[in-house]
Each structure stands twice: as structure tokens, then as C-alpha cells.
Amino acid sequence: MKVLFTCVGKSDPLTIFINEKVYDAAFLHIARKFQPEKIYFYMSQEICELDDLDNRYEKSIKLLNQHLNTNIEIHKEKRPNLIEVQRFDEFYDDFETIIKQILDENGKSVEILCNVSSGTPAMKATLQILASLSKYKIIPIQVTDPTKGKSNIVRLEGYDLDFYWELNEDNHNYEDRTYLSKNNKFNFKIQKELMINLINSYDYEAAYNLASNYKHRIDKGLLNLLKFALNRYKLDSEVILNDYNRFLLPYQEDDKAKLFEYGLLLKLKKEKGEIVDFLRGLTPFLYTVCQWILVKKFDLDLTKYCDIDDKGIMHLTRKKLEVNNEGKAILKILDNSFKGYRNSFLSEKQMLTILYEKLDDDSELCLGLRVLDNLRKKKRNIASHQITCIREDNLISDLNKSMDDYIDAIKTVLFCLGFDTQNNWDSYEKMNKKIIQQLNTLR
Template sequence: MHQKILFTPVGGTDPISATNCFDGAILHICRHYQPDKVIMYMSKEMLVNQEKDDRYRYCLNKLCELQNRKMECEIIERRELTNVHEFDFYYEDFQKIIHGIYGTMDETDELLLNVSSGTPAMKSGLLVLQTMEEYPAKLIQVATPERRINEHHYKDYDVFTLWELDEDNQPGADNRCSEIACPSLQKLKKEEVIKKHILSYDYRAALTVADTMGKQDTQKYRGYLELAEKRLLLDISEVDKLAKKLEFDCIPVKASSERMLFEYALGMQIKLKNGEYVDFIRAITPILVDLFELVLKVQCKIDINNYCKWITKRDGTKLRRWDMEKLRGTEIEKVLNEAFSGSFNQNGDVYSIHIKALIEYFSTDAQLKELICNLRLTEEKIRNTAAHDIVSVTEITIKNRTGFSADKIMQMIQKLFIYTGIKIKKEYWDSYDQMNQAILQKMELIEAWAHCIL
């Protein structure tokens, strides 16, 4: 059918303002959108005006003559409607009416809703209804010529003279119509869900929700969610690509090897915040090996790579193992053999317990050695259980088995970073929260609902 249908309450400045001789909202929308049908919703007061001189249909018919076209006019009478401020009444009444209108339309038709005419309760009723129901309709707003609130004058209203004096009939008159891009309730709900996922560091879930929305709705922040997800996955190369594209720098530690180690520790911190204790405990062993090794290198000037070899497996992966030839006759060999009573495997894998023994022997820092000992003890007492057994790991489990709370373990790891020589400021440990706030700012989650209603 390809019809345009305008549903509109009727307000005090319709059809033409007696104050300034410009179109009221209904006439102005019809002038510029040229609907095929206008459905006018009239309260008792507006019906009284209509019955005086047929002013609304008169002006619409005169406009059609001017534009050389035809337009159907329908009036919905609400003669009993005198309490024009009652929002609930309009919401329910408009819902029934608009559902009825859609029942007469096909997919080629278009519905226009005038949100500039009528009482504040009527306008709000239409806005809220559109937001709740998400009709495929256009919300049309009409600015006043003075860009301020209209004054209403009904006394001695002369519709015939006003039509002749109507400034909008002049060639080149401004089009004061605008379409409101009011956010749907579904969009607002989804953005709130995304926000909650961001604050719990679940960027994959946030992306999943974002991808159920239109690209235009998420274009300002989707790239940042993707960057955050790649960051948590330690996909450094993708993070760098996205950071360059977005001009967004959220990584505090820049040097490649140091950066990976620190980002891994930040990931552990997130697991702890989310109560993912099993994953937190399982993550201890890899970071302790790397941290202990770096501490040994910085504090004791010993690089264990000088005593190791790399073995390439069939699948292409590489394993680092002690090299018997490189160890032979060195003080390192002596310390390791003594520490493990001759059971040290000179061709075996490098473990944190080996590096711990070297730090304890070569370091003179009592606090460092105590820290190393406590972390290694924690790993020994609970890590294997979490890694190999089907068990429940809770805050209480960790405390009972290690003597330390999970928070205390994380604090010890953070303290150990001080001995690595990596320049880490205290605020770096909050860099994920800082990144989250930056993403939320990109989402512009500020009073969207209130802005729409106003």
C-alpha cells in the first residue's frame, strides 16, 4: 500500500498558532511529510474547538489543496477526557489505538507519531510507549519558530484568517521537523548488561551481547571491548593492533617480556576478584618460575639460561631443561646437588623449587628469601590439588592449606615484582579498572532515558 499514516494528539497551538501565525505541529508535519492519512486524537477541549469551526480538518484540507494531493482525516474522540494530565490513561489508550493502526498496515506502510502536540502527559505517553514497545515508527518533533515554549490563545480564534496569514505557507519557509532517535528499552537494557560484564571483567560476554545489537549502536565502543578481551587472553599482538587503530593506550608496562609477565599477574588478580580460586591457584606455578628466574637474574646476577638447553617436541613446542654439560663443575651444580641431596636431575625440567634454592643460597636479602619461601610453600601445598584433582577450592580451602588468604598470596606476588627490576607504579595494578572506565565513557551511558523523555 506504501501509505504514510500520522497518529497525533491535538494540542493548543494546532492547527495554527494564534500567537505567531505559524503552523502548529500537526499541520507542519503534514506539510513536510505529506502523510496519506492523519488520525487525530482529541480530548473534550479540542473537540469543542473542532466543533466551533472544523479548524483542524479545514487547515489540513487547505494544505492538501496547496500541495495538490489528497489526505484522509480521522478523528478519535475522547469527549469524556477532562483530566488531561493523567499519564497512565494515555499510555494504555495509545497502546490500544496504535496496535489497531498496525493491524491495518502492511510492511510497506509507515507510521509517524507526533510527539510535539498535546499535553505533556500525552507526549510522554507516546515516547514511553514507543520505547517500551519498539514500534517501527518515526517520532517527529517540531520546534517552535521562536525556539521556546508556545503560548496558547483560543479566544476569538479565526482559523480562516490565520490560514491566510500562516508564515509557513510562504516559499522557502523553514522545515522545523526533526526525528527523535529515542533509544529503545531493549537497547538500554542490553547496554546495562554490557556495563555489568565490563565491571566484572567478562569482555567476551560483553561482546556477545554487543553483537546482538546494531553496528551503529555499538560502533563507539565495540573495538574497545575487543581490545579488552584480547588483553585478558594475553594476545599482545592483537592488542597492539587494536590500540594503534583506536589510539587507545591502556598498557602500563611496555617492554615485551616484562609486559607479558605483568599482564599475566593482572589476569591472576582478575581471577581472584571474580572468585575463580581454582584458576587463580593453577596460575601460580607458571608465574613463580618466571618471577623467581627474573629475581635470580636481577638480584643475584645469575641467568639460568646459561645452564639450560631447549628441546623441540614433535608438535613444534619447545621445553627448557637443565644442560648437564653446561652445569658440570659450576657452583650452580654444587648448590642444586646439595639442596636436593644428590637427587637433582641435571637433564630435567626447570622448576621453581630449583630457582628458590639458588636464590636462598646466593641472596643476602632475608625478606626476599622469606617471600620466596612462602610463595613456594603455597604452590607446593595447594597447586597440585587444584591442578590434578576434582575439588572445590574456596577462600577457606586456600587459607587452611597454605596459612595465607588468596588476597595475601596476590599481595606477595605483587611484592615479588619489586625485586624483578620492572618499574611498576602502585596505580598500574588498577589498570584494568582504568581501562573499564574508559570503555564506559565511550559507551556514553549517561541519562539516555531522561534525555529521550526531555
């Protein structure tokens, strides 16, 4: 749906030149071109007086309706006390109120055409600014002089509209003189650049919230894509694995997707400089990886040797380990490492102990696990139990390794488990590129 919001100038509705040529003035020409369902006239004291004199503005639209077989509705916003028409401050709040009224009456998706060729310079500038800053679809339109400035306008206090209507050149030799001002794109362009920066910084929540403010200008598919990116970053696998955009995920099987997406998230934590969050996230990663290796590589499911307490926590117990030869072999490894194993909740500690015994010491998988395990032992408790800031310099000085070394270790472990890290390690960057490509198509 289209509506036209227009200030009314003294040259409206028909412009009469000294060469006796008559043409549409601005609002009439816009109405002829775009045929909006409604027109909202904004009238100062002087225009109200002319309107009361002969109803020329409403009458001109009725003549246009007859000519085009349209049914444009008329709404008059009269301001009989508005005298200081050159003052910018007189209009901004009033125009905002009328725009809100138009949205309330016609729905938030309405396309609002704004005539920025009628009225005083202050009125026209105010409408340009409102269009530029609005999150709704407000389009400023200019109308060029049909004589290109070669002829002067005749000012008449009153005139026979029916007579001049018959002489109107636009009724007989119509030539489109409207021009869609590009200034309304200025603010949206700024917001697009901000969205792109947020996406490249992996701040999908801020990007989605910003885009949601422009949902009447942004394609629903793009908003859904941003929401998908946000849910992906939140590791909401139940949602993203059933989302239309799931083709952007390297893996769509539940267990593979959860593990690989978690590894990618740790990589993003490093990219964003969130080292404390990276350290806190390391233990769940190691826990899941260890379970994966034990089950997939050694066909060993430790959960069958566990008791589950009333909180759902699994405890690896001596009693259950002693029931068969496999369990006894595991218990022997744990006894040697812990100097007599005592029942404890199942954690990455027991699983890593078992894996170190089963894996070749110089294998890439074992070396990668040891690098991550050493970081967990030295820094994870500090990150989890203290209010602290950990910088990469601390890791380099204390452990002689950088964040890149730890990301490489995660990548190596996943590669050893059969994940295609060569082609999928930049999966988020590929997703970002797709989002940004769609953003750049918006005008």
C-alpha cells in the first residue's frame, strides 16, 4: 500500500507559467505518477486560507481521480496557527506525529511517499531528514520544473481550477518529472555498514537486533538467516538442524554437528579475544571429544560402568568396573594413575587417563589432547572460579604457547576424528559472506 504525505505550497495544485503553459505542480504530479491510495495534506495558515477559499487541493485530486479512474482518498492536516513556516523546529515533531499516525492507520508495512518539492525549504529539509533516519519505508520524491527554469510562475490568489485543468499539459502530453531522492538511503547505508561490521565481528545478536529495527525494509529471508546465525552461535542445535538454512552447516547429523560446531565456537572465542570464555569452554569440549574417541575408536562406552545419582550425574564406580574383563582393565589403568581409584563422577580426567594409555604417545591425536589438557590443568580453574582477566601474553609467558597453538590443537583433534577441517574450518566466514552479500543487495 502507498500513501503520499505532502506539504502544500503556493504553486500547488497547478503551476501556471507566464508563457501560458499549465502543468501539474509537485503533489499532483506525484499523485499522477504513483497513484497512492491516500494523500495526507499538511497545510500552514496561509494554505488553510486558500483551501477555505476554493477547496482547490481536494478538488484537484478529484479531477485526477476522474481522469485516471482512480479513487485516491484525501486527508487534511490543517495547522491554522502555523505562521513561522521557515523555522525548522516548527515541523519535526509534528511531522513525526503524522508519520506515526499514518503507520497506525495503514500498517507498519505501508510505503510512505514524501513530497520534498512543495512547501518551504524548512519543510522540505525536515522531510528529507525524517526519511533518512526512519526505519520504515519513507521515500522522498522531488519533481523537476517542466520548463527547466526558463519560464517564471504566475502567482494567483484564486483561479478557475476547472479551466486550468483543461489546459494542463500533463493531461495531454504527460512526461514523468518525478525523481526519487537518494538521501533516504543515507542512514540505512550507515546501518548496513554497521551490520556488516557486527557480522564480521561474529556479534550476531547485535546484528539481528539492529536488522529487526528495519524489518519493513529488510527481506524476511535475510532476517531468518541472521536469526539462524545467532542460534548457531548459541549452539542451539535443535533449532539450527531443522532450519531452512541448515545447508550452511558442514555437518547435519546431530552428534557430528554438536561436536564440530562447538570446536568452531571455541575458535570464534579466540577471534573475539574472549580468552576466559575459551578456557571455560575447553572442559566440555574435552569431555565430548574423549567420549567420542573412546566409543568410535575403541568401542568403549564408559557410561555402562556408571551409577546415576538423583541429579542425573554419572559416577564411574569400582563396583561396576569389576564386573568384566574390560572394566577390570580400565580399573587397572585408573588405579595406576590415581594411586588407587576412588569412585568419582565421570569426567575428562578419567577418560584422558585411559586414552593416554591406549593412544600412541607420538600420534597427532594424543599430542593435541595433551596440549589442550595441559591448558585445562593450568588455567581452567582460574578462569572458572576467580574474577579475573586472562590475556594471551599470560599464556605465552606461563605455558609458552599462543592462542593460535591451542586452536591448531583443536583443529588437529577434530581432523583426527574424521572431520574435514581443511574445507570447513572457515564455515562461519562462508556464512558471513553469504549474509553480507544479501545485505549488499538492499537499497
